[in-house]
Structure formats: C-alpha cells, structure tokens
Amino acid sequence: xxxxxxxxxxxxxxxxxxxxxxxxxxxxxxxxxxxxxxxxxxxxxxxxxxxxxxxxxxxxxxxxxxxxxxxxxxxxxxxxxxxxxxxxxxxxxxxxxxxxxxxxxxxxxxxxxxxxxxxxxxxxxxxxxxxxxxxxxxxxxxxxxxxxxxxxxxxxxxxxxxxxxxxxxxxxxxxxxxxxxxxxxxxxxxxxxxxxxxxxxxxxxxxxxxxxxxxxxxxxxxxxxxxxxxxxxxxxxxxxxxxxxxxxxxxxxxxxxxxxxxxxxxxxxxxxxxxxxxxxxxxxxxxxxxxxxxxxxxxxxxxxxxxxxxxxxxxxxxxxxxxxxxxxxxxxxxxxxxxx
Amino acid sequence: xxxxxxxxxxxxxxxxxxxxxxxxxxxxxxxxxxxxxxxxxxxxxxxxxxxxxxxxxxxxxxxxxxxxxxxxxxxxxxxxxxxxxxxxxxxxxxxxxxxxxxxxxxxxxxxxxxxxxxxxxxxxxxxxxxxxxxxxxxxxxxxxxxxxxxxxxxxxxxxxxxxxxxxxxxxxxxxxxxxxxxxxxxxxxxxxxxxxxxxxxxxxxxxxxxxxxxxxxxxxxxxxxxxxxxxxxxxxxxxxxxxxxxxxxxxxxxxxxxxxxxxxxxxxxxxxxxxxxxxxxxxxxxxxxxxxxxxxxxxxxxxxxxxxxxxxxxxxxxxxxxxxxxxxxxxxxxxxxxxx
Numbered sequence: 001x002x003x004x005x006x007x008x009x010x011x012x013x014x015x016x017x018x019x020x021x022x023x024x025x026x027x028x029x030x031x032x033x034x035x036x037x038x039x040x041x042x043x044x045x046x047x048x049x050x051x052x053x054x055x056x057x058x059x060x061x062x063x064x065x066x067x068x069x070x071x072x073x074x075x076x077x078x079x080x081x082x083x084x085x086x087x088x089x090x091x092x093x094x095x096x097x098x099x100x101x102x103x104x105x106x107x108x109x110x111x112x113x114x115x116x117x118x119x120x121x122x123x124x125x126x127x128x129x130x131x132x133x134x135x136x137x138x139x140x141x142x143x144x145x146x147x148x149x150x151x152x153x154x155x156x157x158x159x160x161x162x163x164x165x166x167x168x169x170x171x172x173x174x175x176x177x178x179x180x181x182x183x184x185x186x187x188x189x190x191x192x193x194x195x196x197x198x199x200x201x202x203x204x205x206x207x208x209x210x211x212x213x214x215x216x217x218x219x220x221x222x223x224x225x226x227x228x229x230x231x232x233x234x235x236x237x238x239x240x241x242x243x244x245x246x247x248x249x250x251x252x253x254x255x256x257x258x259x260x261x262x263x264x265x266x267x268x269x270x271x272x273x274x275x276x277x278x279x280x281x282x283x284x285x286x287x288x289x290x291x292x293x294x295x296x297x298x299x300x301x302x303x304x305x306x307x308x309x310x311x312x313x314x315x316x317x318x319x320x321x322x323x324x325x326x327x328x329x330x331x332x333x334x335x336x337x338x339x340x
Numbered sequence: 341x342x343x344x345x346x347x348x349x350x351x352x353x354x355x356x357x358x359x360x361x362x363x364x365x366x367x368x369x370x371x372x373x374x375x376x377x378x379x380x381x382x383x384x385x386x387x388x389x390x391x392x393x394x395x396x397x398x399x400x401x402x403x404x405x406x407x408x409x410x411x412x413x414x415x416x417x418x419x420x421x422x423x424x425x426x427x428x429x430x431x432x433x434x435x436x437x438x439x440x441x442x443x444x445x446x447x448x449x450x451x452x453x454x455x456x457x458x459x460x461x462x463x464x465x466x467x468x469x470x471x472x473x474x475x476x477x478x479x480x481x482x483x484x485x486x487x488x489x490x491x492x493x494x495x496x497x498x499x500x501x502x503x504x505x506x507x508x509x510x511x512x513x514x515x516x517x518x519x520x521x522x523x524x525x526x527x528x529x530x531x532x533x534x535x536x537x538x539x540x541x542x543x544x545x546x547x548x549x550x551x552x553x554x555x556x557x558x559x560x561x562x563x564x565x566x567x568x569x570x571x572x573x574x575x576x577x578x579x580x581x582x583x584x585x586x587x588x589x590x591x592x593x594x595x596x597x598x599x600x601x602x603x604x605x606x607x608x609x610x611x612x613x614x615x616x617x618x619x620x621x622x623x624x625x626x627x628x629x630x631x632x633x634x635x636x637x638x639x640x641x642x643x644x645x646x647x648x649x650x651x652x653x654x655x656x657x658x659x660x661x662x663x664x665x666x667x668x669x670x671x672x673x674x675x676x677x678x679x680x
Contacts, residue, residue: 117605117638123575124488144574145601148464149489151573233491234484235463242582242607261485265457267582267610274614298457 028329029068030311031077031211033061035091037257037303038204040321040337050337053090057325057335060084064211065327074211074219074253075113075136082132082221085207089171091323092205094130096171097225099178105169107225108239110146111135114218114247114309119145121239122152129162132223135239137161145241149233174228181229204319206238208255210247210307218309220245220253220269227260236260242270249309251276252283257322258295258302266294272306272314283307287314368669369408370651371417371551373401375431377597377643378544380661380677390677393430397665397675400424404551405667414551414559414593415453415476422472422561425547429511431663432545434470436511437565439518445509447565448579450486451475454558454587454649459485461579462492469502472563475579477501485581489573514568521569544659546578548595550587550647558649560585560593560609567600576600582610589649591616592623598635598642598659606634612646612654623647627654 035057064081068074086094097105109131110121120139123146128134134156138147147155157163206224213219222245224238237244237260244260246269247253254269268290275286283306291304296318303317305324315324317339325335375397404421408414426434437445449471450461460479463486468474474496478487487495497503546564553559562585564578577584577600584600586609587593594609608630615626623646631644636658643657645664655664657679665675 112605119605142572143601144570144572145604146575146580148573148575151571155572230484231491232482232484232495233488235486235488240486240580240582241604242580242610246607261483264485264581265452265459267586267607270582270607270610271614274611274618278614278618 025310027214027216028311029212029214030307030313030326030328031061031064031068031081031209032305032307032313032315032326033057033064033081033085033207033209033324034255034257034303034305034315035085035207035323036205037301037317037319037322039319040323042338053323053337054335056085056088056090057323058333061325061327061333064209065331068211068213069331071214073215074213074217075111077211077213078111078209078219078221079132079136081209082207082223083130086130086132086223089173091207092225093207093223095169096174097169098174098205098228099170101229101231103178105166105225106230106233107131107223108236109135109221109223110239110241110245111139111221112219112241112245112247112253113139114249114253117248119241121146121241122156123148123235123239124233125149125152125156126166127153127163128156129164129168132221133161134159135221146239177228185229204257204302206257208245208257208305210253210255210305212253212307212309212311216249216309218247218249218253218307220247220255222255222257237263237268240264242267244269246270246273248273252306252308254304254306256302256304258319259300262295262298262300263302265298266290266300268295268304272304276308283312283314284316287316291316291318365650367554367556368651369552369554370647370653370666370668371401371404371408371421371549372645372647372653372655372666373397373404373421373425373547373549373664374595374597374643374645374655375425375547375663376545377641377657377659377662379659380663382678393663393677394675396425396428396430397663398673401665401667401673404549405671408551408553409671411554413555414553414557415451417551417553418451418549418559418561419472419476421549422547422563423470426470426472426563429513431547432565433547433563435509436514437509438514438545438568439510440566441569441571443518445506445565446570446573447471447563448576449475449561449563450579450581450585451479451561452559452581452585452587452593453479454589454593457588459581461486461581462496463488463575463579464573465489465492465496466506467493467503468496469504469508472561473501474499475561486579517568525569544597544642546597548585548597548645550593550595550645552593552647552649552651556589556649558587558589558593558647560587560595562595562597577603577608580604582607584609586610586613588613592646592648594644594646596642596644597662599640602635602638602640603642605638606630606640608635608644612644616648623652623654624656627656631656631658
C-alpha cells in the first residue's frame with residue numbers, strides 16, 4: 001500500500017514538474033557589456049591595441065558571469081563588471097576618463113534595478129574611483145535618485161566609497177586628446193577627415209553592463225567621463241534614467257553609449273522598453289528601431305546593449321564599431337569590436 | 341470668358357478647400373499650465389490665498405494664450421507663460437523657490453519642442469532670473485542638451501539672460517519653510533500629522549506649461565526650485581527630458597510635478613507619450629495610467645498637465661490638489677486647485 005502511495009505521489013509530482021516546465025521557462029542568466037560605440041575602424045587599430053581591448057572586455061564580463069553563475073545578483077554583477085572597465089585606462093570611465101575644456105574630470109554614472117524600478121545616478125563627480133558604486137549608494141542610502149557635483153562627491157565620501165585625488169584619473173592619452181580636439185576646434189575650417197574621425201571618436205568610450213540573474217532580476221549600469229572638451233558642466237545621457245540606463249523586470253535592461261544629446265532627446269533606454277511592453281517587439285527589434293530609426297533619424301549615433309527577462313540579448317549600433325561582449329548561461333563568450 | 345475662368349477656379353479652389361478640411365482637422369491651439377501638485381486642502385487655504393493663486397494662474401495662461409491666438413509659437417507661449425510664474429513668489433520656481441539644506445537656491449528647468457525633438461535643460465543654477473529661458477538657450481545655442489551648476493550659470497550669462505543676485509530669489513515664506521522642515525526632520529518621531537502635511541507640501545510647487553500652436557507644434561516646459569531642504573546637489577525630475585518634460589508632435593507635450601524621484605524612475609513624461617504612440621491610448625487614458633498605476637504603484641505622488649496634437653488636454657494627479665489652468669482656442673478659461 002505504501003509502495004502504491006509512493007508511486008502515485010511520484011507520478012503526481014512528475015506530472016506537476018512537467019506542467020511547471022511547460023508554463024514557465026527554466027531560470028537562466030546572462031550578461032552583456034559595452035565599452036563605447038563610435039568610429040572604430042580596423043584601419044586605425046593595431047593588433048596590440050585590439051588585443052588589449054579584447055582582454056579587458058573578456059576579464060570584465062568574466063567577473064560578472066562568475067557572480068551570476070554562483071547565484072549572485074544582477075546588481076552585484078553589473079557593479080563589479082563595471083569596476084574592471086572603470087579601472088582600465090582604455091575606456092572613458094573612471095581612470096582614463098576624458099578631460100573637460102577646463103582640463104578637469106567630471107564623471108557621470110547611473111544604475112537601475114528592474115524589480116522595483118529603483119535607481120541611482122551621479123553627475124559631475126571628481127573624486128570617486130568607482131562612479132557606478134556611487135550611483136548604487138545614491139539608490140540604496142539616499143532619499144534621492146540623482147546627485148551632482150560636489151554634493152555627489154560629498155555623499156559618496158560619506159558612504160565610505162574609495163576617494164582618489166583628481167590626478168588619479170588623468171592619462172597621457174586623454175591629455176593629448178584634449179589638446180588635439182582643442183586644436184581642431186580652433187581651426188574648424190581646415191580639419192582633415194582623419195582628424196575629424198579622431199575628434200568624433202573622442203566623444204565616445206562610455207562603459208555599461210546589463211545582466212539577468214537566476215532570480216529573474218534585471219539590472220543596468222552605465223559609467224562615463226562624458227565628452228572630451230565638454231563645457232559648462234554638461235550632463236550627457238549616461239546618468240539620465242530612461243536615456244542612458246533603464247531596467248524593468250517586465251521588459252529589459254539597457255545601457256547606452258553614443259552622442260549623448262541625441263540619446264537624451266530620444267529617451268533611448270526607456271523607448272526600447274516601451275516598444276517591448278506596449279508593442280510586443282522583441283529586444284532586438286526594439287533596439288534596432290530606436291538606434292536606427294529614432295536616434296539615426298535625428299542624425300545621432302551610438303549604440304546600446306540590452307538583455308531581456310528570458311536572456312535574449314541585443315547589441316545594436318549605427319556606428320562602425322562598438323566594444324562589446326556577451327556571455328550566456330553556458331559560458332559562451334562573444335567579444336566583438338567592429339560592426340561585421 | 342474671364343468670368344467663367346474665375347468661377348471655375350473658385351469652384352476648384354472651393355472643392356480643394358473642402359477636400360483638405362475633410363482629410364485634416366482645422367488648425368487649433370491650446371495651453372495648459374500647472375503650479376505644483378501636493379497636499380493642497382481647502383481646510384488649509386484662506387480665501388485671499390486661493391484668490392492670489394487663481395489670479396497668477398489666470399494671468400500666466402492669458403499671456404501664452406494671447407501669443408498662440410496671434411499665431412505665435414508654442415515655444416514662445418510656454419516661455420512667456422512660465423516667466424509669470426517664475427516671477428511670482430507663490431510658486432516654487434524662480435523668485436519664491438524653496439531653499440536647500442545649505443540655505444541656498446538651486447534652480448532646475450527644461451524645455452522640449454515637439455517638431456524636431458529639440459530639448460534643453462539646466463540644473464542647479466543660482467543666478468538666472470528665468471531658468472526656463474536658460475533651458476531654451478541651451479537648446480538653441482549650445483551643442484548640448486543639459487548643463488549644470490556654475491557652468492550653466494556661466495552659459496546663461498554669456499547668452500545675455502538676466503542675472504540676479506542670489507538674494508533675489510529668497511522669500512520669508514521659504515526661509516520659514518526650511519526652518520520648519522529642518523525642525524521636523526530633527527524630531528522625526530514626534531511629528532504631528534499637520535506638520536507632516538506641511539513638510540510633505542514643501543516638496544512641491546514646480547511650475548510647468550504645455551502648448552499647441554496653430555502650426556501644429558507642441559512644446560513643453562518645466563521650472564522648479566526642487567525640494568525644500570534638498571542636499572548633495574540633488575537633481576529632481578523637472579530638468580530631466582523624458583521624466584519631467586517631454587514633447588513630440590506625433591503624440592503630446594507633457595510637464596510633470598510631484599515627488600521627483602518617483603517621476604524619474606517612472607520616466608513619466610515619455611511613458612505617457614509611448615502609451616499614446618505604441619498602444620493608441622488617448623492623452624487622458626495615458627496620463628491616468630502613468631500617474632495612478634505607474635507612479636502611484638511605486639508609492640509616489642504628483643501630477644501632470646498635457647496637450648496632444650488635436651488640442652485634447654489632460655490634467656491628472658494622485659494628490660489632493662494641483663494648481664492648474666487650461667485655456668482652449670475659444671478662450672474658455674478653466675482654473676482649478678482641488679481634485680474635485
């Protein structure tokens with residue numbers, strides 16, 4: 001009798017299992033990163049430089065992937081992955097950030113969590129080693145979403161985040177870039193096309209990360225030094241929730257990079273989510289529409305990375321290149337730089 | 341012969357006219373404003389105070405309405421209407437703005453034009469009499485969308501905008517408000533419900549205007565002093581394109597007011613536009629969904645005013661009141677304060 005009961009339970013449980021797996025998908029996870037979109041051309045790239053970019057992208061995404069694989073949160077994966085890129089002088093975020101017109105550093109970052117639509121952002125900070133962590137602290141420990149300037153620096157310091165001297169961020173490459181951009185600006189009429197491509201390239205290099213964890217939570221983060229030679233305490237799209245960063249468990253997590261002014265006007269990250277939520281587009285269709293038709297339609301350029309609640313990803317751009325990488329639950333790594 | 345030709349032309353022209361008016365709607369115009377949403381209760385209002393609010397709301401909207409009626413642009417109507425409210429000490433924008441925790445003034449504003457999705461915004465300025473005009477100058481005369489802090493003040497000065505001493509903005513009412521909010525903050529545990537309502541009320545008072553002109557162009561503008569007692573150079577939703585302000589000729593123009601943090605997380609203004617564009621909702625349905633289901637669902641409160649490309653308007657809030665007014669092409673004026 002006991003045996004029959006056991007068998008019945010086994011069959012019933014088995015059926016229940018099958019039913020469940022029919023109705024809901026198996027938990028999965030995934031992570032996508034970018035290190036900026038722009039005029040990235042093979043002709044301007046040395047094999048050493050390309051290898052260096054690929055190495056940091058692979059290292060960064062591996063950090064987040066390991067966290068997710070071990071059941072860690074998408075928030076932690078995004079934060080720790082972005083730290084690697086903020087610490088690398090190759091990208092325009094944290095160390096290696098571009099210089100303002102006044103030869104200072106002004107860093108912007110934002111973070112959003114898809115479960116409760118919690119968000120945090122900072123703009124124009126000068127002393128925080130990891131701006132993405134400051135954005136997360138604003139979300140977690142302040143009543144605000146967005147802090148700026150010296151106030152944001154002071155808040156980050158009060159939270160025990162690592163503070164560094166402004167010189168920490170400066171790299172010879174960015175000092176030279178500012179010099180060249182200022183020279184090009186001064187003689188606007190005679191700028192060569194190579195120089196123009198160079199100046200154009202200096203706009204970009206923002207880093208970002210989106211992740212889906214095994215709990216089904218989406219998160220997105222973006223960190224940048226903004227535009228070389230920026231003036232008047234300009235704020236770009238990176239710290240703007242809805243423009244540079246957005247996450248919503250119902251749809252997707254998005255991090256953008258590109259010509260920030262166009263991305264603000266197009267409310268890029270939220271528009272991708274809205275096309276999915278209200279029009280039923282896939283993440284690839286939505287990202288393609290917004291980057292090519294909306295941003296491109298206005299004359300802007302750049303790209304996004306995104307991941308949806310099923311682990312589908314988008315890496316879309318209307319520029320010749322975007323430093324980017326994707327790693328799925330199986331650990332398949334895909335690092336790309338150029339469009340093709 | 342000439343007479344017949346003339347008659348034929350007249351008939352042909354007449355038919356063309358009829359055809360056109362069958363296919364497209366007659367050009368119309370309209371304007372809607374708000375002066376902040378919050379715990380505005382009859383029990384706390386004197387007849388004199390209510391009359392004063394109604395008078396400024398009527399004066400402000402009349403300015404914009406006259407511009408629109410005479411064929412002026414929605415941009416000019418929004419700018420000039422907001423000037424009246426920025427100059428009035430009754431509202432939390434320009435003169436009469438609330439004070440930060442450091443007893444300073446930090447003004448935020450943004451503007452968006454619906455034709456080309458052009459936009460401009462400033463945050464944390466301290467010396468500009470009319471912040472909305474600074475936002476418009478950023479849009480028109482800088483390569484950027486958003487400037488902040490001393491840089492934004494410097495840019496505005498370079499544009500010939502009226503600069504005033506910081507003391508210009510200070511009013512006794514707001515100095516007392518800061519004192520009371522700080523006292524309430526200090527003794528958080530013993531705060532009375534009346535005092536709580538007062539503290540709550542100090543969050544609000546942002547002004548905004550949306551307009552449709554006879555050319556079919558939509559425009560939206562928002563201007564604010566932010567939250568009483570704000571710290572760390574906090575930025576609210578008012579200067580965030582997509583959150584506090586959005587305009588798109590294809591859908592609507594929106595200006596928001598309320599608990600800014602929730603409005604940023606909900607990307608309020610763009611979400612209303614997206615619900616219209618992608619789901620076919622009317623402006624009233626879209627505004628109702630976003631204010632009650634989205635913002636309200638997160639625990640936030642506030643309201644929006646909006647106008648669509650046909651002149652349909654929305655004045656939606658989930659607070660007991662919102663200072664607001666609407667004027668249609670016929671010149672019918674509707675000023676309201678309370679929910680009912």
